[in-house]
Amino acid sequence: MKRANITLDEIYNLLLNTATREWERTQLLKCKSEIENGTNNEQAFSELEYRLRPLAVRNNLTPDVAEFYTKLSGKNQKIESFDLTKHFEKDAPGVERAIFAGGCFWCMVEPFEARPGIIAVISGYTGGQVDNPTYEIVSRGTSGHVEAVEIIYDSKLISYETLVGIYWQLIDPTDDGGQINDRGANYKPIIFVNNDEKKEVANKSRKELEQSRKYSKPIIVPIRNAEKFWPAENYHQDFYKKNRVRYWRIENSRRQYLAYLKVKGWIKRKFSRE
Template sequence: MILSKLSESWEKMKRADITLDEIYNLILNTATREWERKQLLKCKLEIENGTDKEQALGELEYRLRPLAVRNNLTPDIADFYAKLSGEKQDIESFDLTKHFEDDGPDIERAIFAGGCFWCMVEPFETRPGIIAVISGYTGGQSENPTYDEVSRGTSGHVEAVEIIYENKVISYQVLVELYWQLIDPTDDSGQINDRGANYQPIIFVRDEEQKKIANASKEKLKQSRKFTKPIVVPIRKVEKFWPAENYHQDFYKKNRVRYRRIENSRKQYLAYLKLKGWLKRKFNKK
């Protein structure tokens, strides 16, 4: 009983250090997600309207807790939550070292956009020869875009993955062939349940060799007549790639249940499209 009261007193002391200015700065932080901003704003208004500060902060901690335990808060909010809860949070940061390193003689990169990047990581990352798969944004005008900006369509970027690989183990040709299996190449307005320009499928090529391989693979897909509609995925010159926030990296590892639900939905839809194409080819032959 005594230990419980001491622990409760310690949490109150930690929360007493939290100021309205600190909450306000997080509300204004462009990296704060809209849902997180709403929770902070609600807490701030409650305190300003006379609610006991300890009670308001306690309720805020309760609302943030489900995302905190799944490492799904944005970095600044994760740090704030650690202070709010009075406990050291084990928020693992994604290692972006490989993104900034110079590539060796046998190391290459590929960038693909194919709808939500949550479902574009595991299929590549689990292949031999893959060094890293990084979720991020590319193809737009603004610098250092945030998830909210990209989602609102104000930055011009699309969600994409940067794949760093050993070309002696896995080829760019194999990566492109795998890419076609993950997307609906007939949809240039999004992918499956993800709608909007920020989810447009695009192949970004780094040099003439990648461009040649991508174009040949696209033509091969057209000739296969696997889909009932035209193949509309553009092939564009690579642009600066901006790594996404920590909570988006390795999403399939951090949120297994949610990821599998989204992944299964995509697989079912793509299987349906392929079945339609197969039926069309079969009846056309008859």
């Protein structure tokens, strides 16, 4: 394998990088320790490449580690980055945006992206006090951010009301401590609105859900004014496409729990009437 010249300084820089995930940091520390204890550099780097490879081939490394892996593996090609062009473009007439927080953003993309009229669904962070938040920062639950999705859509083909209706089907609207297996302030469900019309639609939809008595507990989802949306790291984008098996397991567990809640609500309504 023709490997580019790699130094321990590059390992140190990645270890100090706040965006490096804990699992990645563990592999880097192991490589560093092996070299410091006398292992041949080439052997240690080869072992590191082997450990990182499963995530690299699924485009699931953090950006800087992905770039480092390209050098480590001796390959010239860059790992493909998610196209964020639509997020930064000025919206054309009829193009609008919606932001929903509903727990882990991995499970919030496919249900929207599959609908006609959807231009892009971007995973990211919003609602916090820190600029340029990383996954590590948001995961601590102290920055005020929540994981969310930004949906860019053609309002002539799909309405905001329809998007809100889809959103209710994806979450437990009675849980303010997170969502399903994802616990913490960064997983709270929130609807973010960017104008009064959307606020009115969201409030009406929430009131209808409350009156339906589909759930045995009160609806707690707040409707807040939209704040700056920060796109998440590359490896979080389109997760359902990159890691189908893991996504399917998480999504299946989520669907089963939400179905249980609906049955529980139905039982409560039935006995209330009787």
